[in-house]
Amino acid sequence: xxxxxxxxxxxxxxxxxxxxxxxxxxxxxxxxxxxxxxxxxxxxxxxxxxxxxxxxxxxxxxxxxxxxxxxxxxxxxxxxxxxxxxxxxxxxxxxxxxxxxxxxxxxxxxxxxxxxxxxxxxxxxxxxxxxxxxxxxxxxxxxxxxxxxxxxxxxxxxxxxxxxxxxxxxxxxxxxxxxxxxxxxxxxxxxxxxxxxxxxxxxxxxxxxxxxxxxxxxxxxxxxxxxxxxxxxxxxxxxxxxxxxxxxxxxxxxxxxxxxxxxxxxxxxxxxxxxxxxxxxxxxxxxxxxxxxxxxxxxxxxxxxxxxxxxxxxxxxxxxxxxxxxxxxxxxxxxxxxxxxxxxxxxxxxxxxxxxxxxxxxxxxxxxxxxxxxxxxxxxxxxxxxxxxxxxxxxxxxxxxxxxxxxxxxxxxxxxxxxxxxxxxxxx
Numbered sequence: 001x002x003x004x005x006x007x008x009x010x011x012x013x014x015x016x017x018x019x020x021x022x023x024x025x026x027x028x029x030x031x032x033x034x035x036x037x038x039x040x041x042x043x044x045x046x047x048x049x050x051x052x053x054x055x056x057x058x059x060x061x062x063x064x065x066x067x068x069x070x071x072x073x074x075x076x077x078x079x080x081x082x083x084x085x086x087x088x089x090x091x092x093x094x095x096x097x098x099x100x101x102x103x104x105x106x107x108x109x110x111x112x113x114x115x116x117x118x119x120x121x122x123x124x125x126x127x128x129x130x131x132x133x134x135x136x137x138x139x140x141x142x143x144x145x146x147x148x149x150x151x152x153x154x155x156x157x158x159x160x161x162x163x164x165x166x167x168x169x170x171x172x173x174x175x176x177x178x179x180x181x182x183x184x185x186x187x188x189x190x191x192x193x194x195x196x197x198x199x200x201x202x203x204x205x206x207x208x209x210x211x212x213x214x215x216x217x218x219x220x221x222x223x224x225x226x227x228x229x230x231x232x233x234x235x236x237x238x239x240x241x242x243x244x245x246x247x248x249x250x251x252x253x254x255x256x257x258x259x260x261x262x263x264x265x266x267x268x269x270x271x272x273x274x275x276x277x278x279x280x281x282x283x284x285x286x287x288x289x290x291x292x293x294x295x296x297x298x299x300x301x302x303x304x305x306x307x308x309x310x311x312x313x314x315x316x317x318x319x320x321x322x323x324x325x326x327x328x329x330x331x332x333x334x335x336x337x338x339x340x341x342x343x344x345x346x347x348x349x350x351x352x353x354x355x356x357x358x359x360x361x362x363x364x365x366x367x368x369x370x371x372x373x374x375x376x377x378x379x380x381x382x383x384x385x386x387x388x389x390x391x392x393x394x395x396x397x398x399x400x401x402x403x404x405x406x407x408x409x410x411x412x413x414x415x416x417x418x419x420x421x422x423x424x425x426x427x428x
Contacts, residue, residue, distance in 0.1 A: 058278030065285035111348035118342030135342030299381030308384020
């Protein structure tokens with residue numbers, strides 16, 4: 001009981017301390033508002049030590065760029081068809097309204113109010129200062145692995161500048177008879193895969209499926225073999241999966257150099273704090289939507305796109321009675337919006353004190369969820385095309401995970417009228 005009383009007393013002390021700091025910050029904001037402007041047409045920074053966002057949309061676009069990412073592109077569509085298709089939208093939107101959005105708004109308002117980063121802002125309540133360090137630690141870990149994915153995208157971007165993208169067909173030294181060229185129809189007469197000149201004889205040309213598991217071939221698309229055997233290298237060129245017990249060997253230098261370039265780009269974007277990053281997001285937060293529109297238009301014109309989209313949205317309302325679908329919806333919306341990572345606290349701390357963060361929170365949450373649903377149409381139209389060509393069910397045509405974007409989207413680019421432009425779009 002004594003420990004509970006001490007904890008309760010500590011929380012009351014935090015509240016009093018927080019209220020005192022609130023009065024101080026409001027007085028500083030009032031003084032800043034009455035101060036003369038820095039120059040004609042240029043708003044003065046309220047916080048001269050840390051600075052503020054320069055443009056009106058800097059913070060909004062930064063939050064959109066932070067929330068919208070690979071989780072919207074590959075994770076949401078995968079969870080959607082795994083958890084009842086269109087029925088998944090019901091728990092997803094409910095979790096957004098009752099849990100994720102209120103916490104998103106609270107974190108943004110807390111950062112804007114305190115005008116401090118995720119560590120120092122908890123001086124308002126020293127009892128919770130470990131929360132700030134936990135946020136920074138989680139963000140550091142996520143940044144490390146997310147930058148690896150950016151390195152993958154850079155590698156694909158460089159590879160797409162070739163006159164012929166390497167994942168266009170099966171006529172490469174890393175392909176075998178498991179590769180099926182989606183631009184060429186297969187035939188049982190020759191027991192081979194046309195277009196795959198290096199594959200050799202295939203005694204079982206029939207594609208494996210849930211109903212056929214023997215005397216068949218588990219086909220892969222050229223983009224899938226390129227991703228696994230060339231880009232990642234965790235599958236050797238002869239198709240054997242490398243074991244964890246195998247020697248690590250030298251690094252994949254092409255990916256390592258792309259990773260170094262990714263960190264250099266990050267450093268350049270953050271060189272002068274929000275004054276530079278606030279300008280970069282005008283491109284990085286808007287260009288992906290142009291790419292998604294291009295890929296959706298392209299995917300909708302491919303054979304089998306309808307089957308892929310139906311598979312993506314076909315509802316199974318019986319799953320609403322299970323706890324898994326609600327758990328998956330909560331995890332996805334929290335992960336996608338990036339709540340409790342400390343990044344929202346950091347970005348909002350550069351807002352001016354009277355910025356309408358409530359409106360910003362609603363806009364970002366709406367755009368984030370809308371992008372997830374929209375990206376599902378783009379990616380499953382391509383997966384439907386891949387299933388149509390390989391003869392595999394939509395659920396088996398490719399693996400889930402981050403690699404889904406690097407397998408499905410490149411498949412949309414080779415048939416484009418402008419080969420190089422389409423490949424660059426999918427890599428971006």
